[in-house]
Amino acid sequence: MIRIFPSLRFTSLLSAAKPLCSYSPAREPPQYASFTEAKSSPQTNSLSITPKTPLFLRTPSHATSLSEVWKWHDWAKDLASSVEESSTNSEDILDSVILHRELKWLIEDSIVDDPLVILHKSEIADNGEKNVKLRASLEELYDLWRQRIEKRRPFQYVVGCEHWRDLVLCVEEGVLIPRPETELIVDMVEELVARDEWFKKGFWADLGTGSGAIAIGIAKVLGSSGRVIATDLSPVAIAVAGHNVQRYSLEGMIEVREGSWFEPLKGLEGKLVGLVSNPPYIPSDDIPGLQAEVGRHEPKLALDGGIDGTDSLLHLCHGASRMLQRGGFFVFETNGEKQSKMIVDYMMSNDLKDCFSDLKIVSDFAGINRFVTGFRL
Amino acid sequence: MVLTVLGPLAGRSFAITGKPNLLLLRPTNLPLLRLSLLLPPPHFSSSSSSCRLRSPIFAAQESNLSVSNENETSEWLMQDFYTLRKDVEIASARVEEIRASAGLEQLEQEIANLESKATDTSFWDDRTKAQETLSALNDLKDRMRLLSEFKTMVEDAETIVKLTEEMDSTDVSLLEEAMGIIKDLNKSLDRFELTQLLSGPYDKEGAVVYITAGAGGTDAQDWADMLLRMYMRWGEKQRYKTKVVEMSNGEEAGIKSATLEIEGRYAYGYISGEKGTHRIVRQSPFNSKGLRQTSFSGVEVMPLLPEEAVGIEIPEEDLDISFTRAGGKGGQNVNKVETAVRITHIPTGVAVRCTEERSQLANKTRALIRLKAKLLVIAEEQRATEIKEIRGDAVKAEWGQQIRNYVFHPYKLVKDVRTGHETSDITSVMDGDLDPFIKAYLKHKYTLAMASAVTN
Numbered sequence: 001m002i003r004i005f006p007s008l009r010f011t012s013l014l015s016a017a018k019p020l021c022s023y024s025p026a027r028e029p030p031q032y033a034s035f036t037e038a039k040s041s042p043q044t045n046s047l048s049i050t051p052k053t054p055l056f057l058r059t060p061s062h063a064t065s066l067s068e069v070w071k072w073h074d075w076a077k078d079l080a081s082s083v084e085e086s087s088t089n090s091e092d093i094l095d096s097v098i099l100h101r102e103l104k105w106l107i108e109d110s111i112v113d114d115p116l117v118i119l120h121k122s123e124i125a126d127n128g129e130k131n132v133k134l135r136a137s138l139e140e141l142y143d144l145w146r147q148r149i150e151k152r153r154p155f156q157y158v159v160g161c162e163h164w165r166d167l168v169l170c171v172e173e174g175v176l177i178p179r180p181e182t183e184l185i186v187d188m189v190e191e192l193v194a195r196d197e198w199f200k201k202g203f204w205a206d207l208g209t210g211s212g213a214i215a216i217g218i219a220k221v222l223g224s225s226g227r228v229i230a231t232d233l234s235p236v237a238i239a240v241a242g243h244n245v246q247r248y249s250l251e252g253m254i255e256v257r258e259g260s261w262f263e264p265l266k267g268l269e270g271k272l273v274g275l276v277s278n279p280p281y282i283p284s285d286d287i288p289g290l291q292a293e294v295g296r297h298e299p300k301l302a303l304d305g306g307i308d309g310t311d312s313l314l315h316l317c318h319g320a321s322r323m324l325q326r327g328g329f330f331v332f333e334t335n336g337e338k339q340s341k342m343i344v345d346y347m348m349s350n351d352l353k354d355c356f357s358d359l360k361i362v363s364d365f366a367g368i369n370r371f372v373t374g375f376r377l
Numbered sequence: 378m379v380l381t382v383l384g385p386l387a388g389r390s391f392a393i394t395g396k397p398n399l400l401l402l403r404p405t406n407l408p409l410l411r412l413s414l415l416l417p418p419p420h421f422s423s424s425s426s427s428c429r430l431r432s433p434i435f436a437a438q439e440s441n442l443s444v445s446n447e448n449e450t451s452e453w454l455m456q457d458f459y460t461l462r463k464d465v466e467i468a469s470a471r472v473e474e475i476r477a478s479a480g481l482e483q484l485e486q487e488i489a490n491l492e493s494k495a496t497d498t499s500f501w502d503d504r505t506k507a508q509e510t511l512s513a514l515n516d517l518k519d520r521m522r523l524l525s526e527f528k529t530m531v532e533d534a535e536t537i538v539k540l541t542e543e544m545d546s547t548d549v550s551l552l553e554e555a556m557g558i559i560k561d562l563n564k565s566l567d568r569f570e571l572t573q574l575l576s577g578p579y580d581k582e583g584a585v586v587y588i589t590a591g592a593g594g595t596d597a598q599d600w601a602d603m604l605l606r607m608y609m610r611w612g613e614k615q616r617y618k619t620k621v622v623e624m625s626n627g628e629e630a631g632i633k634s635a636t637l638e639i640e641g642r643y644a645y646g647y648i649s650g651e652k653g654t655h656r657i658v659r660q661s662p663f664n665s666k667g668l669r670q671t672s673f674s675g676v677e678v679m680p681l682l683p684e685e686a687v688g689i690e691i692p693e694e695d696l697d698i699s700f701t702r703a704g705g706k707g708g709q710n711v712n713k714v715e716t717a718v719r720i721t722h723i724p725t726g727v728a729v730r731c732t733e734e735r736s737q738l739a740n741k742t743r744a745l746i747r748l749k750a751k752l753l754v755i756a757e758e759q760r761a762t763e764i765k766e767i768r769g770d771a772v773k774a775e776w777g778q779q780i781r782n783y784v785f786h787p788y789k790l791v792k793d794v795r796t797g798h799e800t801s802d803i804t805s806v807m808d809g810d811l812d813p814f815i816k817a818y819l820k821h822k823y824t825l826a827m828a829s830a831v832t833n
Contacts, residue, residue: 098715100626105714105735155714163735180700180716180737181708282709293712303709336706365700365737366707 049239052172054160056109060133069111069132076103076145083149092291094149102155106145109159110135152292162211169211169244174236176302178213181364182278185331186217188362188373189274192329193221199329202273204228207261207316210302212241212254214276219253228254231264234301261312262319272323278333279312281305309335310342317347321355324376336368343372458541458552464559465534471566472527479524488517523569530562572643574819578757580646583617583681585747586637590627591654591673595663598631601674603807604655605635608648610809617641623733629663636733638681645680649754650818651811652678653780660786669786677776679750684742689749689764696748697721700737718744725769727751781814783807796821 080099112133136144147153156162156177162169164178165186171177193199200222206215209230219228230245232238238258245254257264265272282303287295294303305311313332320330334340340361347356356374364370491514494500501507537555541547575581586608590601605621612619623636639648654673661670701717717732718740729751731744752764758775761767783803784790791806791814792799798817800806806814 097625098713101732102714154712156712163739165736165738167736176709177712179708179712183737278709280709286706286710291711294710298712333708335708335710364707365698368707370708 049235051170051240051243052160054109054168054170055106055135056159056161056168057170058135060112060135062134062137063131064134064138066130066132068138069134072138072141073103073107075142076106079145079149094152099149102148103145105155106141106159109161110141152296154293154297157297162213164213165217167213167216167244167248169213169216170240170247171211172236172240173297174234174299175240176210176237176278176298178211181366181370182214182333183217184362184364184371185214185276185278185333186221188331188371189218189276189329190221192274198327199273200225202227202325202328203268203271204274204276205265205268205272205323206230207275207277207319208232208279208302208312209241209256210234210237210278212244212256214278215241215254215256216244216248216250218274218276219250220248222253224253226253229265229268230254230256231259231261232256233258233260234299236299237302261315262323265323269322270325273325273328275316275320275324275328275330276332277312277316279305279316281309281313281333281335281339283307283309283335305335308342309339310346313339313343314346317343317352320376321352326376328376329373330376331362331371331373333371334369336364336370340369340372347372347374455547457556458538458547461534461552461556461559462538465531465538465555468559468562468566469531469535472531472562475527475566475569476524479520481521481524484517484521484524488514488521491517523565527562527566527569530558530565534558534562571816571819574823575643575646577646577649579680579682579750579754580649581643582645583638583640584645584648585679585681585750586639586648586651587634587677587679588632588637589634589675589677590632591675593670593672595627595629595631596661596670597672597674598627598629598633599663600631600655600657600672601633601635602627602631603657604674604676605632605637607807607809607811608637608639608651611648611811612637612639612641612644612809614809615641615644615647617644623731625732640681645678647815647819649678649680650815650822651676651780652776653778656779656782658782658784658786673779675777677751679747679754682746682750682753684746689753691722691749691752691764695723697723698741700741701732716740720744720748722748722752722764724765725752725755725767725772727755727767727769727772793817 077100080103081096083094083096083099112135134141144158148155148158154177156171157173160170160172162171162177164180165183169178189199189204204215204218204222204227206212206218206228209215209232212230215228215230219226222228230241232241235258238256242256245251245256280301280303282290282305284304284307286309287300287304289295290303305313313334316332324330332343334343344359344361346352347359355377357377359372359374361369362371362373491510494510495507495514500510534555537551541551588601588605588608590597605624609619609621618640620638620640621635622638623634625633625635627633654675656671656673658669658671660667664670697720699719699721701713701715705711714735715732716734716737717730718737719728719730720741721728727748729744729747731740731747734740734743752767755767755772756762756764759767759771780795781791781793783806784792785803789801789803790799791801791803793814796814796817798814800813802810
């Protein structure tokens, strides 16, 4: 329980993180005992949560003169350029080049007119009196950019979405922002089903789905006959994932279920053809030193993997042996290097020995041994 | 004397406003006109001048000038006529030549072939192919139409010339009409010839222009920014759609790099010759001493090809794909929005980068399309039938070649190293007035291609 305190300290900055805290006992998933706790959480909870509408989907109900928007843009640019000098911590600083890119995207998401009108102010003869339609009020835009830079609020939470693979996923506080590395999980599944049609027909599960990114990516790869069950313990994640599934009209293929890990998959023992997960895998001791955007704003529930970060992963290994049918495939994301090796060793020993074949460590594009994959014997 | 000179001139311009198309033909003929007007016969009086003042309008309405015509009028009209007759002869020869080299019969045959294809019942089964066929058919028909238009135009002008000769009197309005026709015709012929120069397989496509500042810090970065602006202006002047899809700002001023997409027909054909190193010589605005400074910027141009049009497969093992690293432990530990992708084609060393998309996959997809487009263009340049045949060393030498100098100080001069074309009007050039340079280069390229075709 001691581990919960750092997370409380950080997340309490955010109102959106409150629901998480109340479920924090269930953060220790490997103990089967936690299932009972998870079960006790009322299923209806997620229904009461309405996901936030990302900036780019809001109705453009605000109008402001172009010159006012230019003024905001100049201010935002200056603020973005000034970050490096004002930073005291050289380890974890904002990069002004990237901030300028983010600013461009913020404009793309929040104004209806051609963003070039704002970005190339000097190139246009316009006198600035023209009105532009905005999806957020100018005050909100000032506020959002200040939050980005001063509070280090992640850009994806600021605009309410993350571009991931060919998807635009809604995200908000309480839901992990999908990482580019995780795109590779979908690539692996795509490769697999292209090789063997068998994988297209059975049940897949994405455990700890968060925004629903992997589940949606996989469902699209599987084609019309695919079935994916996406589970998450967090009611916010359930609401957001459900919303994203709906946005891509994949309700017929993806079922979002609330609960801890395998708990919502009762009755599917030995039936899954595929199991994927990006579980929390960061060792608890690393949590306080994380990049501000991650440590201060993203849900601990989705990051903290216990003392050595493997609590959830080990639990998933056992579950995989129970839930997958013969020949079924799994891929788990890990913290890399030592951890992936540990998982493979674990799966080759003790009671899991002889359960899996073709155990492999797959590295991400930075060469870090990020994923563990294999098949159920 | 002054009055009599001005009188007819004013009269001419008055007539011109009455008939809009005359405005077009006047400027070139003006020197000749002025010459004849400046030497009026001695008996010229103010009363006859007022009479002549009205005559052009009269002519325009009644198309019969001979009544009110005086000797001296017909004298300068005859001079105009001789010029016209000569122009018509030249244009006629030009049309003849163009029509002969266009292979009319072959063109007709091709059109017939494509038309029969388009009526086939299975034509729309493959939509992309059908679109391609239709657009090819349209192009051929356009060419055919233009070629017959040239003929009609030149014949019209010839008829007027003949008519005037037979009538032994001069009809101003008819002559002016003929002059207009010849002027329009020459413009169309120029344009036609230029598009003939743009017969490369990707010339019709839009273009991706990638500008990078050379070494030399702020001065070079400012220069890259100036070039970006120049190409944007050029695109706007051609009524192309221009879009800066990626831009990386310099620390103090200017840009480190930028990617500009230009959409519109023949954008690539025109601008492809801009690739290479551009050199500027000026007094540095970033140096308090205002020393003379030389900076460089690189420009790369690739066709903007739709995804499905890039029909080459590159073996995975030939590609070195590197991503922006999240840094440190990556994964859940880090949240960075930048997902830049750089792809190098290992056998040739040709590389592209894509940073503007918001997801890794989107950046990779776009980078791959760009890489393929670049390889296709290089293969085309080197007359290689396969990507394998591309010589990487030659790519480096050619794409980095210095092509143009822009001297702002101590004198003003823009000079193309390849064609020798130059101008001292550096302001217009920086404002996107690149057509003379582009034309000169296309002609130069065409001549080179012809010469090498002969030697082969």
